[in-house]
Amino acid sequence: MDRRDFIKGAAAAAVTVGTSDLASAAEHISSLDEDETKPLLASAPMLQNFAETSVGVAFAVNGLANGYVLVSERPDLDDARKFVCGGCRMADIDDRVIQVRITGLKPATKYWYRIGADRIHYGGGYDMKVIGNEEDPRTYTFTTAGKDLKGSFCVINDTHVRWNTIRAELDKIEALAPSCVIWNGDASNTEEELENLVSIYLDHPLDRKDYAACTPYLFCPGNHDFRGRANRHLERVWMYRQPEERSPRDWDLGRNFAVRLGDIALVGLDTAEDKLDTNPIFAGLFKSEEYRRAQTAWLKDALQQKEIASAPFLVAFCHIPLFDSDPTHNPGDVYPADYDPQYTEDYAYWQRTCGRMWGPLLHDAGCQVVITAHMHHYRYDAPEKGRCWGQVVGGGPHMKPEDYPTVIEGTVKGNKLHITVHNILTGKVQDAFEFKRR
Numbered sequence: 001m002d003r004r005d006f007i008k009g010a011a012a013a014a015v016t017v018g019t020s021d022l023a024s025a026a027e028h029i030s031s032l033d034e035d036e037t038k039p040l041l042a043s044a045p046m047l048q049n050f051a052e053t054s055v056g057v058a059f060a061v062n063g064l065a066n067g068y069v070l071v072s073e074r075p076d077l078d079d080a081r082k083f084v085c086g087g088c089r090m091a092d093i094d095d096r097v098i099q100v101r102i103t104g105l106k107p108a109t110k111y112w113y114r115i116g117a118d119r120i121h122y123g124g125g126y127d128m129k130v131i132g133n134e135e136d137p138r139t140y141t142f143t144t145a146g147k148d149l150k151g152s153f154c155v156i157n158d159t160h161v162r163w164n165t166i167r168a169e170l171d172k173i174e175a176l177a178p179s180c181v182i183w184n185g186d187a188s189n190t191e192e193e194l195e196n197l198v199s200i201y202l203d204h205p206l207d208r209k210d211y212a213a214c215t216p217y218l219f220c221p222g223n224h225d226f227r228g229r230a231n232r233h234l235e236r237v238w239m240y241r242q243p244e245e246r247s248p249r250d251w252d253l254g255r256n257f258a259v260r261l262g263d264i265a266l267v268g269l270d271t272a273e274d275k276l277d278t279n280p281i282f283a284g285l286f287k288s289e290e291y292r293r294a295q296t297a298w299l300k301d302a303l304q305q306k307e308i309a310s311a312p313f314l315v316a317f318c319h320i321p322l323f324d325s326d327p328t329h330n331p332g333d334v335y336p337a338d339y340d341p342q343y344t345e346d347y348a349y350w351q352r353t354c355g356r357m358w359g360p361l362l363h364d365a366g367c368q369v370v371i372t373a374h375m376h377h378y379r380y381d382a383p384e385k386g387r388c389w390g391q392v393v394g395g396g397p398h399m400k401p402e403d404y405p406t407v408i409e410g411t412v413k414g415n416k417l418h419i420t421v422h423n424i425l426t427g428k429v430q431d432a433f434e435f436k437r438r
């Protein structure tokens with residue numbers, strides 16, 4: 001039995017036995033915390049959901065802890081501000097994942113930071129003590145988004161917990177040194193346990209433990225990132241933006257982003273499941289339709305934000321393609337169960353519903369390119385009449401010629417947006433495109 005199962009068992013036992021036994025159950029719990037011999041800090045930090053004035057820092061721990069981040073514009077952290085995990089109501093404690101949202105930052109500004117955690121003894125509601133402290137000796141850096149941050153972005157997608165693929169992609173990202181990375185969905189498969197999510201994002205088995213410690217990540221979930229009970233609460237590992245960073249209407253849209261990276265506006269959308277809410281295998285437990293409509297309202301407003309509307313280049317990201325010219329490809333709107341003999345598969349190859357809602361908005365805004373994923377096969381759909389945006393579909397999870405992985409790089413050179421598709425199997429540039437200012 002692992003430690004967490006034991007604790008769960010002890011807590012359950014405390015409920016089923018008499019009050020006099022509560023104390024002994026609590027003793028079991030606290031002795032486990034105090035006897036913990038592993039280092040408290042279990043991973044390097046991961047920068048999540050970076051924005052102009054805020055960024056998230058997440059890291060794994062090996063025991064009950066209250067984590068924090070020290071942040072400064074000075075490398076020596078002499079005047080560092082301390083941000084503690086949790087909201088303003090109370091500081092949080094967790095025995096596996098610490099999430100700290102750093103707010104009140106300046107746009108396009110470099111910061112230095114360190115992470116630490118207090119080990120907490122929890123003997124009950126009236127018996128909490130700090131029994132230790134650990135700080136990561138390393139000082140890390142991040143730079144906030146903003147129109148003055150001239151840099152590049154990289155996109156990875158459909159990694160599906162294929163470590164060899166992820167290793168090769170991270171090596172490429174290290175060489176390209178982008179200002180941020182968009183993980184464009186299907187990072188997972190079907191994840192039932194929180195520990196699986198910790199392993200995918202924070203405490204993974206690769207050598208490059210600090211892959212996201214100085215390079216911020218943005219996330220557009222894929223259909224697989226909704227599957228399994230752990231993924232239904234992905235925010236326990238991949239944090240949302242703070243409530244005050246969103247309007248009440250957009251309460252559930254914690255990961256959609258609209259940020260400036262120099263001359264480029266980056267807009268992130270979530271196409272959700274690739275099967276209909278009415279498909280009987282889902283038992284009515286998904287609300288993708290409602291979720292997509294909510295994002296349509298958000299997108300309309302996001303595109304009109306001054307910083308987004310004024311950017312010379314607009315790039316949108318979402319997992320499932322918004323366009324497909326192949327008539328045999330299921331468009332994801334075949335009620336009630338996705339099946340129609342005219343299509344080769346009974347799940348969405350592309351998202352016609354999202355394409356109809358978001359495509360015209362992106363067209364009217366002069367979006368140059370939408371970067372998508374999901375098909376496990378790289379392709380490019382050039383703009384055409386009535387659709388000014390081109391669509392790049394990122395590659396697959398296997399180091400094989402038919403579904404080779406890609407790292408898609410975007411940067412501005414001169415007056416043009418350059419999109420370069422790196423083939424991770426061959427190590428060569430697969431494709432390259434230039435787009436004019438809108």
Ligand SMILES: [Fe+2]
Pocket residue numbers: 158160186222224374375376
């Ligand atoms: Fe996938």
Ligand SMILES: [Fe+2]
Pocket residue numbers: 186222223224274319373374375
């Ligand atoms: Fe997918």
